[in-house]
């Protein structure tokens with residue numbers, strides 16, 4: 001009975017947190033929609049009412065699971081085994097903000113690896129697909145998870161209280177700031193001030209553009225609060241900084257681009273040479289079919305048609321057939337070409353594709369079906385091209 005009472009007592013707290021922290025930004029950016037915010041909008045398209053409904057519905061379930069975790073680890077006798085403490089003097093008042101910061105670092109680390117795991121094709125559909133149905137996220141997306149992901153997300157509570165001494169004030173601040181940052185990450189608008197780009201914080205902390213890219217591209221930028229794990233594991237989206245600058249430039253004018261150019265020149269004087277060396281123009285050979293593709297550029301976009309030369313066993317005549325056609329790839333960075341379409345004439349379908357330059361002589365083309373990366377094609381540069 002005591003546990004049921006605690007469960008019921010926690011419900012309004014969690015609901016108020018969700019509906020205020022996600023609801024107020026939603027009212028400001030999505031209902032009121034002042035024209036002043038247009039320049040801050042990350043994606044040009046708008047999320048739909050049916051998205052908001054789905055997100056809120058899933059969030060209600062997530063909140064129930066979080067409350068259940070709170071009852072188990074903060075109310076039941078299990079709490080005696082946690083490192084929670086009640087006397088502030090035990091570690092001193094200074095430990096409140098310090099433990100909050102450590103908790104955010106632990107959460108970011110846990111989230112990064114859990115997030116990468118749930119992107120595994122075997123887990124994606126049953127654990128993480130619902131969250132990615134929001135390709136254009138809104139504040140309501142913050143808790144929009146399916147059942148197993150809600151449990152994984154809520155597991156941060158036992159992880160924290162078993163490894164980090166925390167005062168209830170610190171735990172409350174963690175819950176509040178964690179959710180507030182989450183709402184900001186899904187806001188759909190970039191609101192960071194201009195000075196942030198020049199600050200050292202930009203190198204470490206992520207932004208709304210950062211997580212938005214994860215939702216629009218399904219891949220890369222797995223971190224929750226920080227860029228650190230993504231940068232260490234080379235999973236940061238290669239166009240992140242350019243995308244961030246594009247939006248901030250729209251909001252504040254050109255000066256940011258000048259800084260980027262300056263830092264690029266300063267840190268990578270050979271960037272242009274590197275990019276030219278890695279340009280994908282030319283003839284490539286499919287490692288699987290041995291077919292050849294000539295990648296050309298038109299209006300800054302890359303095209304190509306891959307012809308396979310399959311052996312016709314009956315009469316040894318070489319048969320030529322189109323395996324796929326690459327359309328409208330755009331260069332994002334020296335090694336990344338994105339957002340193109342790949343047409344498969346045999347099955348008459350168009351797929352999204354990304355091209356990565358693995359080295360100047362080897363390309364990887366990823367064909368994307370739905371939410372999962374389905375197929376990888378490797379090409380090697382043909383001699384003399």
Ligand SMILES: [Zn+2]
Pocket residue numbers: 115119128132214
């Ligand atoms: Zn994800």
Ligand SMILES: [Zn+2]
Pocket residue numbers: 131137141186211215
């Ligand atoms: Zn998200």
